[in-house]
Amino acid sequence: MKESYMNDFKEALKKENLKFTNQRYSILKFFVNNDGHYDCDDIIHYLTKNKIKVSKATTYRTLDLLVKYNFCSKMVLDDGIARYENKIDSNHHDHMICIDTGKIIEFISPEIEEIQENIAKEKGYEIIKHVHQLFVKKISKN
Ligand SMILES: [Zn+2]
Numbered sequence: 001m002k003e004s005y006m007n008d009f010k011e012a013l014k015k016e017n018l019k020f021t022n023q024r025y026s027i028l029k030f031f032v033n034n035d036g037h038y039d040c041d042d043i044i045h046y047l048t049k050n051k052i053k054v055s056k057a058t059t060y061r062t063l064d065l066l067v068k069y070n071f072c073s074k075m076v077l078d079d080g081i082a083r084y085e086n087k088i089d090s091n092h093h094d095h096m097i098c099i100d101t102g103k104i105i106e107f108i109s110p111e112i113e114e115i116q117e118n119i120a121k122e123k124g125y126e127i128i129k130h131v132h133q134l135f136v137k138k139i140s141k142n
Contacts, residue, residue, distance in 0.1 A: 112132070
């Protein structure tokens with residue numbers, strides 16, 4: 001892991017009056033090393049498998065911190081479960097979610113980005129962030 005991530009992480013923990021622990025560090029490391037979208041239980045499962053004991057409260061609090069300090073982004077789907085993904089090295093993208101399999105497909109569309117910007121601008125606003133989720137179903141071939 002790049003040293004700057006580590007320093008930023010330590011800095012963020014300090015600001016929140018939280019101690020740097022192996023559990024918290026392992027959660028950061030997990031996201032730096034794994035692409036994809038994970039919920040709190042996925043993280044706990046991964047840590048447990050790697051013999052790192054962590055409570056749900058600590059995991060949630062660490063995830064909140066990672067989001068607050070832009071290490072991760074958080075998305076909540078229809079099922080109400082929050083999923084997190086690495087934001088440090090990842091460019092902005094949107095998500096398509098298959099309603100049958102739950103598969104999350106990422107996409108980037110400069111056209112959509114531009115249209116959104118223009119709509120906001122026409123109304124006198126600038127976009128600070130957006131959440132764009134498409135719920136999809138595979139087209140059956142027959
Ligand atoms: Zn994503």
